[in-house]
Amino acid sequence: MNMNEEELLRNFEEKIDVDQKIEPRDWMPEAYRKHLIRQISQHAHSEVIGMQPEGNWINRAPSLRAKMVLLAKIQDEAGHGLYLYSAAETLGISREEMLDQLHTLKAKYSNIFNYPTLTWADIGAVGWLVDGAAIVNQVSLQRTSYGPYSRGMIRICKEESFHQRQGYEIMAQMAQGTPEQKEMAQDALNRFWWPSMMMFGPHDSNSPNTGNALRWRIKRESNDTLRQRFIDKTVQQANVIGLTIPDPDLKWNEERGHYDFGEINWEEFYAVINGNGPCNKERIDHHKKAHEEGRWVREAALAYAEKQKQETLV
Amino acid sequence: MEHTQGKLWEVFIQSKNNLPYKHAGSIHATDKEMAIQNARDLYTRRGEGRGIWVVPSDCIVASNPEDEESLFDPGVDKIYRHPTFYHMPDGAENI
Ligand SMILES: [Fe+2]
Numbered sequence: 361m362n363m364n365e366e367e368l369l370r371n372f373e374e375k376i377d378v379d380q381k382i383e384p385r386d387w388m389p390e391a392y393r394k395h396l397i398r399q400i401s402q403h404a405h406s407e408v409i410g411m412q413p414e415g416n417w418i419n420r421a422p423s424l425r426a427k428m429v430l431l432a433k434i435q436d437e438a439g440h441g442l443y444l445y446s447a448a449e450t451l452g453i454s455r456e457e458m459l460d461q462l463h464t465l466k467a468k469y470s471n472i473f474n475y476p477t478l479t480w481a482d483i484g485a486v487g488w489l490v491d492g493a494a495i496v497n498q499v500s501l502q503r504t505s506y507g508p509y510s511r512g513m514i515r516i517c518k519e520e521s522f523h524q525r526q527g528y529e530i531m532a533q534m535a536q537g538t539p540e541q542k543e544m545a546q547d548a549l550n551r552f553w554w555p556s557m558m559m560f561g562p563h564d565s566n567s568p569n570t571g572n573a574l575r576w577r578i579k580r581e582s583n584d585t586l587r588q589r590f591i592d593k594t595v596q597q598a599n600v601i602g603l604t605i606p607d608p609d610l611k612w613n614e615e616r617g618h619y620d621f622g623e624i625n626w627e628e629f630y631a632v633i634n635g636n637g638p639c640n641k642e643r644i645d646h647h648k649k650a651h652e653e654g655r656w657v658r659e660a661a662l663a664y665a666e667k668q669k670q671e672t673l674v
Numbered sequence: 675m676e677h678t679q680g681k682l683w684e685v686f687i688q689s690k691n692n693l694p695y696k697h698a699g700s701i702h703a704t705d706k707e708m709a710i711q712n713a714r715d716l717y718t719r720r721g722e723g724r725g726i727w728v729v730p731s732d733c734i735v736a737s738n739p740e741d742e743e744s745l746f747d748p749g750v751d752k753i754y755r756h757p758t759f760y761h762m763p764d765g766a767e768n769i
């Protein structure tokens with residue numbers, strides 16, 4: 361490292377320390393850029409892949425209202441993906457490269473979307489728990505040090521507030537319905553609780569990338585802090601609608617002022633990350649297929665743009 | 675890598691009549707019409723706008739962060755450009 365680069369690094373870290381945002385044209389360390397590209401593109405892929413488990417229920421939504429709401433929610437998720445892809449592009453990676461990394465399994469997306477949505481109650485559980493967990497993470501990321509990422513998060517958080525409410529509304533309705541409906545709601549909670557807990561990632565003691573990410577304020581809070589916040593918020597909501605969180609070790613700890621909870625099955629977490637979840641293959645295959653089937657549209661659009669260019673030249 | 679996603683456009687939204695257009699983000703599109711439609715779909719799903727500008731990103735000329743001082747410092751120390759710089763005689767009204 362030459363003097364110049366040392367100075368640049370010092371300026372960069374001084375800015376971070378006083379909470380000034382880093383903008384695309386500002387100097388930044390390569391490791392900062394790399395970490396952001398990885399994190400933002402994975403975040404974008406999660407929004408987009410996350411449309412699949414929900415899309416699975418559009419045609420089978422139980423009412424026109426439910427169908428309109430679900431469509432609007434899924435359209436928002438597409439939008440979130442696009443905001444995030446744009447934010448990543450400001451760091452010098454192209455949209456095509458990101459799609460390629462997704463298709464070749466070089467880029468990950470949130471594990472949670474590798475679980476299937478088996479019943480309508482699962483749509484409730486996804487909105488309530490999965491969007492709920494995502495919101496806790498995203499609210500914290502509004503204060504991330506990279507300007508375009510932060511602005512994307514602020515916009516996303518505004519839109520997310522209805523997502524969790526629509527999911528919780530479904531769960532509340534089913535929990536108050538027939539015994540079979542209540543059972544369905546409880547079953548959805550049972551299956552989505554632990555994978556939602558895993559959404560925050562490994563324990564801090566086991567999270568190799570956390571150090572730099574916190575120092576450079578890409579992340580503002582650690583995995584365990586965010587996970588605890590999610591649990592503390594969600595227990596009361598489950599109680600209100602008469603559902604039981606499937607964790608026998610869950611207990612209020614007066615001293616800590618937080619809920620204690622049971623051990624997460626990290627073996628399952630790593631198995632799913634490494635491609636062995638129930639739906640990993642299906643999700644990527646579907647995305648590839650949709651991308652392939654859209655090829656003629658992209659080609660036609662590019663041909664049309666080319667033709668217009670020729671015409672203005674004549 | 676093959677470029678299939680259309681070019682990048684910056685999107686500016688006017689949220690209400692008589693307010694300035696503000697940068698909202700960017701989109702991809704292959705032509706002007708698609709750019710307006712994509713911007714509409716992406717940035718105004720909740721009535722956030724009544725006007726949209728889209729500009730090809732490569733048409734925007736931006737200042738360099740390194741030039742911040744030379745560009746903007748001259749405007750910082752000219753306090754006589756602000757009305758509070760001036761002493762008004764006691765008793766003068768409506769000024
Ligand atoms: Fe989202």
Ligand SMILES: [Fe+2]
Pocket residue numbers: 437491520523
């Ligand atoms: Fe959402």
